[in-house]
Amino acid sequence: MISTDATCAGTAATPKDFKSPLKPIWCPGCGDYGVLNALYRALAAIGRPPHEIAFVSGIGCSSRIPGYTTAYGFNTVHGRALPIAQGIKLANPELLVLVAGGDGDGFSIGGGHVPHAIRRNADLTYIVMDNQVYGLTKGQVSPTSPRGTRARSSVYGSMESPVNPLLYTLAYGAGFVAQGIPGDMDGLAAIIEEGIRYPGFAFINVQSPCVSFGEPDNQVKVQRTRMRKLAAEGHDPSNRLRAIELAQDYGQELYTGVFYRNPNPPPTHGSQIKALQDERKALKAGVTPTLSASDTHPTCC
Amino acid sequence: MNDLIIGMAGSGGDGIISAGESLIGAVAAEGYYGMLTKSYGPQIRGGESSCRLRVSTLPVLNPGGSLDVAVILDWDDFLRFGSELPVTEDTVIIFDLKSGVDRTSLPLNALWPKVLCGVPLEDMAIETAGVQQAKNSVILGLLAGWLGLSPDNLLVGLRKKFARKGDEVLAGNERAFAAGLGHARVNPLGRNLRLDRPATPLKQRIIADGNELCAKGAIAAGCTFFGGYPITPATEIMQHLQTDIWEHGGVVLQAEDEIAGVGAALGASFAGKKAMTATSGPGLSLKTEMLGLASVTELPLVCVDVQRGGPSTGMPTKCEQADLFAAVFSAHGDTVRPVLAPTTVADTYGLTVEAFNLAEQYQTPVILLSDQDIAQRKEIIDPVDPSRLSLVNRLEPTAAELQDYTRFRLTSSGISPLSHPGMKGGNYLAAGIEHDEHGAPTANGEIHGEMNHKRLVKFLPLRGRHDLFVMEGNPDSPLGIIAWGSVAGIAQEALRIVRAEGLDARLMIPKLLYPIAEEVFADFFAPLTRCIVFEQSHQGQLYRLIRMWVNVPPQFESYARSGANPLSPEDFVSQIRKLSRAGLRKEHADRADFLNPL
Ligand SMILES: Cc1ncc(C[n+]2csc(CCOP(=O)(O)OP(=O)(O)O)c2C)c(N)n1
Ligand code: SF4
Ligand SMILES: [Mg+2]
Numbered sequence: 001m002i003s004t005d006a007t008c009a010g011t012a013a014t015p016k017d018f019k020s021p022l023k024p025i026w027c028p029g030c031g032d033y034g035v036l037n038a039l040y041r042a043l044a045a046i047g048r049p050p051h052e053i054a055f056v057s058g059i060g061c062s063s064r065i066p067g068y069t070t071a072y073g074f075n076t077v078h079g080r081a082l083p084i085a086q087g088i089k090l091a092n093p094e095l096l097v098l099v100a101g102g103d104g105d106g107f108s109i110g111g112g113h114v115p116h117a118i119r120r121n122a123d124l125t126y127i128v129m130d131n132q133v134y135g136l137t138k139g140q141v142s143p144t145s146p147r148g149t150r151a152r153s154s155v156y157g158s159m160e161s162p163v164n165p166l167l168y169t170l171a172y173g174a175g176f177v178a179q180g181i182p183g184d185m186d187g188l189a190a191i192i193e194e195g196i197r198y199p200g201f202a203f204i205n206v207q208s209p210c211v212s213f214g215e216p217d218n219q220v221k222v223q224r225t226r227m228r229k230l231a232a233e234g235h236d237p238s239n240r241l242r243a244i245e246l247a248q249d250y251g252q253e254l255y256t257g258v259f260y261r262n263p264n265p266p267p268t269h270g271s272q273i274k275a276l277q278d279e280r281k282a283l284k285a286g287v288t289p290t291l292s293a294s295d296t297h298p299t300c301c
Numbered sequence: 302m303n304d305l306i307i308g309m310a311g312s313g314g315d316g317i318i319s320a321g322e323s324l325i326g327a328v329a330a331e332g333y334y335g336m337l338t339k340s341y342g343p344q345i346r347g348g349e350s351s352c353r354l355r356v357s358t359l360p361v362l363n364p365g366g367s368l369d370v371a372v373i374l375d376w377d378d379f380l381r382f383g384s385e386l387p388v389t390e391d392t393v394i395i396f397d398l399k400s401g402v403d404r405t406s407l408p409l410n411a412l413w414p415k416v417l418c419g420v421p422l423e424d425m426a427i428e429t430a431g432v433q434q435a436k437n438s439v440i441l442g443l444l445a446g447w448l449g450l451s452p453d454n455l456l457v458g459l460r461k462k463f464a465r466k467g468d469e470v471l472a473g474n475e476r477a478f479a480a481g482l483g484h485a486r487v488n489p490l491g492r493n494l495r496l497d498r499p500a501t502p503l504k505q506r507i508i509a510d511g512n513e514l515c516a517k518g519a520i521a522a523g524c525t526f527f528g529g530y531p532i533t534p535a536t537e538i539m540q541h542l543q544t545d546i547w548e549h550g551g552v553v554l555q556a557e558d559e560i561a562g563v564g565a566a567l568g569a570s571f572a573g574k575k576a577m578t579a580t581s582g583p584g585l586s587l588k589t590e591m592l593g594l595a596s597v598t599e600l601p602l603v604c605v606d607v608q609r610g611g612p613s614t615g616m617p618t619k620c621e622q623a624d625l626f627a628a629v630f631s632a633h634g635d636t637v638r639p640v641l642a643p644t645t646v647a648d649t650y651g652l653t654v655e656a657f658n659l660a661e662q663y664q665t666p667v668i669l670l671s672d673q674d675i676a677q678r679k680e681i682i683d684p685v686d687p688s689r690l691s692l693v694n695r696l697e698p699t700a701a702e703l704q705d706y707t708r709f710r711l712t713s714s715g716i717s718p719l720s721h722p723g724m725k726g727g728n729y730l731a732a733g734i735e736h737d738e739h740g741a742p743t744a745n746g747e748i749h750g751e752m753n754h755k756r757l758v759k760f761l762p763l764r765g766r767h768d769l770f771v772m773e774g775n776p777d778s779p780l781g782i783i784a785w786g787s788v789a790g791i792a793q794e795a796l797r798i799v800r801a802e803g804l805d806a807r808l809m810i811p812k813l814l815y816p817i818a819e820e821v822f823a824d825f826f827a828p829l830t831r832c833i834v835f836e837q838s839h840q841g842q843l844y845r846l847i848r849m850w851v852n853v854p855p856q857f858e859s860y861a862r863s864g865a866n867p868l869s870p871e872d873f874v875s876q877i878r879k880l881s882r883a884g885l886r887k888e889h890a891d892r893a894d895f896l897n898p899l
Contacts, residue, residue, distance in 0.1 A: 022730075022741060054572065054722040059733070067730045067742065072722040074571055075732035075742075076564070077594050083528075083561035087568025087576070088722065090552045091526055095572065095722050116557040273552055280548035 013047045015040035018069050025064060031208030031220055032062050032129055034182020039069070039098075039127075041185075042192035046096070053096045056085040058110060060102035061136045062129035062208065071098070079110030082117045085124050086269070093270040096196065097123070103130040107143040107163050118172040120269040121200045127192065128165060128203070131210035132218075139213030146251060151213070166247035166259060169203040170240070175262035176202035177243065179255060182209075183224040187256055194258065200265045207254065223254060230257035238263045303358040303497045306365045307444070308386040311374030313347035316437035319462065321352035322679070323441055327454040328356045329506050329681040332499035336361040337679040340385055341618055349378035351386060356448075358500040361680065362645075362790035366869030368392045370494065372440055374422065376400055376408050384867050390414050393492050395443065397422040397436070416491040420484060429480045430473030438474040442481020449495040452482055507684055511649040511675040515605060516541030518653030519577050521687040523694075524603070525551035526569035526576035528562035530584060533617040534673040535607035538579040559584035563591040563604065570600045571731060573721030575657055579605035582624050583614065586631070592666045593632035596756065598731040599709070599719070601660035601667075601695055603653070608672040608786075610864040620673040621864025622786050623838035625846065628668045629815045635753050637760055639663070640815040642670040644771070644789040646680040651690070652812060655769070658693035663759050664719055670814065672837075674787035695719050703727055709738045711751060715759030765820045769813035772825070778805040780881055781825065781832035781854065785811055785843055788868060792835050795873035804881055814843065817850035829854040833880050835873055839863045856883070 018040045026032050043053070053071035057063035059078035066073030076084050081099045089097045106114065106128045117124065133151065134140040140153035144165065148157040169177050176198040180188035188206065195202035209219045235242065235257070243260035246253075307324070311317040318339050325337045335356045342348035355365045367387040373379045373396040379386065388394065390413055396402065398419040407417070420443065426435040438459065445452050459478060463471040509517075515538050519527070527546065529539045543553045552569075556562035559580055566576040580588065585606045595602045608624045610616030628640045639659050643649040653669060660667040698706055698718035703726035710717040720727025730740040735752060737743050771789075774782075774796055784792035789810040796808045809825045811818070826832070832854045834844040841861035847853060860876050862868060 049725070051725045051728050052723060056568070064742075067732070070728055072571075072728050073730035073732070074568070074598075075730060075734060077590050077733050080560060080564045080591065083556060083564035084568035084571070086554070086561075087526065087528060087565030087570075088572040089568075090554065090565070091569035091572035091574040091576070092721075092723060112557060113561055116561065273547075277547045277550055277552075281550070284548040 013044045013049075015044045018043045018050060018071070020068050020070050022067050024068050026061060027212050029211040029220070030061070031131065031182040031206070031210070032065065034185060034188065034220065035062075035127065035129055035206050035208050036065060036068055038180070038182065038185055038188035038192055039065075041189035042196060043069075045189070045193045046196055048096050052094070053098065054085070054088045055098045055100070056081045056088065057099065058101040058105035059136070060105045060134070061210075062100060062102040062131075063105060065100050079105050079108070080113070081105070082110060082113040082124070082126065086117060086120070086122045089123055089270060090273060093123075093274065098125050098127070098196070100127040100129065102135065102142070103128060103132060103144045103165070104134050104142045107165055107168070111143070111163075114169065115172040118169065118174045118201050121175065121266055123200055123268040123270050125192070125195045125198075125202045125204065127206060129206050129208040130165060131208050131214050132162070133210050133213045135210045135213060162251060164247065164250045165203075165205045166250050167244065170244050170247055170260060174203050174260070175200045175265050176258070177247070177260045178203070178258045179205045179207065181207050181220070181223045181227055181254070181256055183220045184227060184256060187229065191258065194261075198261065198265070200262075200268050226254045227256045228253060230255050230259065235259075237261045302494070303500075304355070305357070305369050305448070305494065305496060306353060306355045306367070307370040307372065308351065308353045308368040309372040309374075309440070310349065310351035310379040310382055310386060312378055313344070313350055314434065315350075315374050316434065317350050317374065318352050320437040320440050321354050323455060323458040323462065324354055324444065325508060325679055325681065326458045327445075327450055329508055330454040330457070331451060332504065333358060333496065333681065334360045334506075335681045336364055338364045338674065339677065340382060342381065349375075349381050351379070351382045353386065356496065358497055362794045363787070363870065364674075364678070366867075366871050370395065373397070373400075374436060376402055380408060387867070388412065388414065393490060393494065394418065395420060399423040418488075418490060425480045425484070426477050429476035432473070435474050435477035438477035439481040442478040442483070443485045446482045446485025447490050447494045452478070504683065506681050508679050508681055509646055510537070510677055510679050511643065511646045511671055512537035512607070512677065513541050514646055514650040515579070515653045515669070515671065515676070516545065518650040519603070519657070520545055520549060520551075521650070521690055522575060522654040522657035523692060524575045524577050524657060525549060526554075526566055526574045527552070527578065528554045528556050528565035528569070528576070529578050529580065530556055530559045530562045532559075532581045532584050534609055534676050535579045535581045535584075535605065537676070538605060538607075559587040560591060563588040563602075567591055567595055567600060567602055570595075570602050571598070571721065573723070575601065575661065577603040577605065579607065581607050581609045581617070582611040582627070585624060585627055589631045592638065593634060593636060594733045595666040596632065596636040596638060597634070597733055597735075599664040599756065600731070601657075601664055603656045603660050603667050603669060605653075605669045605671060607676045608670060616865055618673070619865035620787060621838060622672060622788065622836050623840075623842060623864060624670065625814060625838070625842040628670050629846065635757065637757055637816055638666045638668060639760070639763065639813065640668045640670055641769070641812055642786045642814050643675055644786060644810055644812065646675060646678065647682040647685065648812070649675060650685050654690050654692070661693045661695045662716075664695060664716060665759075670786065672786050698724075698727055707738050708740050709736060709752065709755070711738060711755055715755045715757070760816050763813065763816055764818050766813055766818055767821055769811070770818070770821050771810040771812070772807065774800060774807035775805050776807060777828055778807045779828055779830040780804075780806040780877070781829040782806055782808040782835065782877065783811070783832065783843070783847075784808070784835040785814060788835050788837055791868050791870050792873055794870040795877060798870060798874050799877050804878065806877060806881075815846070817847060819851055822847065822851045826851065826854050831856040831858070831880050831883075833858040833860055833876060835868070835876075836861050837864050837866075837868060856880070
């Protein structure tokens with residue numbers, strides 16, 4: 001098997017327990033390595049055994065990530081990780097379900113699924129590795145590329161304004177919105193852990209640089225000097241309006257940390273479904289369902 | 302008489318459909334079999350509507366051809382349905398005198414029905430109930446009288462229908478009904494429409510449509526997850542499941558689109574549950590990529606496609622059998638997925654269960670190719686006993702296998718044990734990207750070949766699934782007939798007609814459309830010199846699919862018509878006769894051109 005399930009009851013989990021023997025295909029220096037390491041740490045802190053974790057992704061460099069963990073992985077099709085993850089979570093609410101992918105995967109081809117996962121408050125943690133470029137297809141503009149980006153598909157400069165993933169998810173009503181960078185491993189691991197612990201849909205935008213096709217002046221080391229920790233700036237993550245204000249600066253300021261955490265999370269999709277199932281089961285207890293004449297009175301309508 | 306076809310047409314508010322439903326309820330209660338089909342104009346609400354009810358002492362195979370009785374509330378509305386409500390000079394025409402039409406001004410294209418019966422329907426409704434909406438109750442009274450149905454059975458339905466509308470409304474409709482009944486008693490028709498008593502002893506039967514039985518079949522099969530998006534004519538499957546599934550610990554997700562619907566279902570299957578999605582043509586197109594993902598990750602999944610007129614938006618409320626190619630071929634790469642087609646409402650139940658069984662057995666997506674006719678027509682059928690179904694569950698790894706689990710292990714059957722999240726030791730990567738036995742991504746040609754083989758070889762046992770084919774007629778006859786889906790019932794009746802005339806033939810109804818069951822087809826074709834395939838598409842899609850896979854009889858013909866064109870047993874009978882008389886060709890004629898071969 002490609003994955004092991006090393007955490008045994010009783011022994012504390014370590015990041016190594018979540019590391020699969022598969023060697024990442026990413027370019028040396030790719031930001032996604034840092035995201036993976038931060039994730040190992042967060043999962044160790046959470047302590048759920050790998051076989052109780054389902055890790056779903058779309059297609060892209062970043063979407064390779066489930067295979068590098070020991071969790072049950074599902075590397076699906078481009079842009080569709082969120083619906084698949086919701087099916088998994090609803091089918092087995094006991095599982096810890098993680099979703100990951102790129103900016104193109106999440107905000108271009110899969111953009112239509114984001115608001116719906118949020119409005120259902122699906123209990124998922126969604127990590128987008130936002131490198132402002134299509135990495136896997138070798139350097140076309142992505143929905144988060146700044147206007148004027150010269151890329152392989154826009155040699156004279158792109159004409160579209162970028163979408164703002166932070167503002168989008170906040171506006172859709174996400175209860176947890178955060179941003180991190182791979183250069184700040186401790187910070188990123190803490191954000192991922194907090195996102196997983198949040199009861200409901202948690203969105204984490206990671207500014208994860210692409211060394212091969214990204215902006216040379218926006219790489220891991222540079223980011224470290226540019227980042228502004230929200231906590232250090234005194235931001236209160238329960239203040240949604242302030243979070244929205246700060247999120248406007250996406251593309252200019254590199255804020256890291258939690259923009260917004262809903263202090264009163266609404267019920268999750270799964271908990272509402274569970275309640276309905278219990279109610280219907282109680283109502284039908286003792287009644288054996290049959291397909292018989294009693295089901296359909298001859299005077300149908 | 303033992304078989305009667307009644308057609309009715311009016312405007313939206315006339316309650317024509319509800320009259321049809323009351324009538325089918327009443328004939329069911331008397332022990333008859335029946336089939337009710339409905340047809341609407343393009344308007345969302347209001348507009349013209351019609352229904353046809355075929356009542357028989359024996360199980361009804363199809364909606365039938367020309368009408369024995371036509372009830373016409375409005376001539377324009379009636380004529381708009383054209384060939385869906387065909388009349389002949391033997392059709393008894395009952396119409397509202399209010400329309401002003403009489404024997405001299407019949408808008409029937411110089412057709413002179415022998416029995417023409419004008420009734421002051423609207424006046425009677427207003428007189429008795431005070432409102433013209435009670436016309437349909439007058440009609441029920443008239444038909445009860447002329448057909449010899451028990452008024453009590455019709456009144457049961459009437460009371461149920463008006464229970465919530467208050468005593469006043471109910472009393473008015475009861476008076477309208479009585480007036481119709483009285484009118485029929487004092488005005489005998491020029492033709493006897495009295496039905497023979499039912500042949501079989503009175504049994505409690507059920508009335509259902511295909512979509513309802515698809516939903517019930519899914520639950521019986523153990524489906525606990527449905528993801529879908531509303532689309533005519535498949536929506537009712539989601540609606541029925543939405544009321545029933547929760548108590549089984551299941552979930553219905555009305556997704557944001559068809560892709561998300563099938564995606565969520567696939568996710569649920571990955572998590573170990575039996576899952577389904579349902580749609581019609583446009584939705585099937587959207588689900589295609591996800592079906593390919595299910596094939597390559599070898600996850601069970603049932604996808605229902607209730608066919609409507611296509612391509613594109615096509616004709617949402619009309620029936621067609623033109624999604625066969627899409628069901629079979631619409632995914633890139635070397636994939637095969639089983640495609641099943643139910644032939645009746647009752648059949649939909651068992652075949653839905655079979656779809657789940659095949660999906661679980663072979664770890665594959667399965668398409669259940671229903672059609673608008675079967676999905677939305679109501680039939681009176683004998684109750685089904687869910688306890689007699691046999692259910693298949695996916696092969697799971699044993700404790701020993703979990704010690705060293707290999708998800709995509711190459712086995713001789715092509716089937717390898719399937720774990721799911723939560724199962725310790727079963728951790729694996731499911732990926733759309735090509736993978737080796739362990740699930741690790743690969744671009745190695747040799748492994749790709751082996752994996753393709755694994756994913757195809759598992760379907761070999763389907764080649765001999767004789768039980769998924771219905772055969773009728775003389776096995777030695779040189780004349781063959783093939784029909785599928787809702788068209789099968791029409792062919793079945795045509796076969797019985799020609800055999801009664803002394804023309805020998807043999808009919809095959811495939812419920813497994815793909816992969817083509819080569820053994821079954823070879824057996825069927827062996828004695829044949831001529832064979833005709835009846836279907837409702839322009840190209841004759843099954844005809845062409847068969848020719849792709851098996852050697853066909855010397856004279857292999859297609860009779861295919863685009864959707865929304867009614868097909869009738871009489872029509873098929875004349876085609877069969879023609880084929881039986883035609884001179885036998887020495888060699889197979891080339892039918893390479895893709896236009897309708899006829
Ligand atoms: C339906 C479909 N369309 C296009 C592609 C090709 N494709 C693969 S990844 C990708 C974009 C990747 O960009 P992003 O999601 O930002 O991920 P990254 O590689 O940057 O991590 C594209 C267009 C595909 N695999 N499937
Ligand atoms: S192309 Fe860019 S995103 Fe992809 S692996 Fe290389 S550096 Fe990372
Ligand atoms: Mg990207």
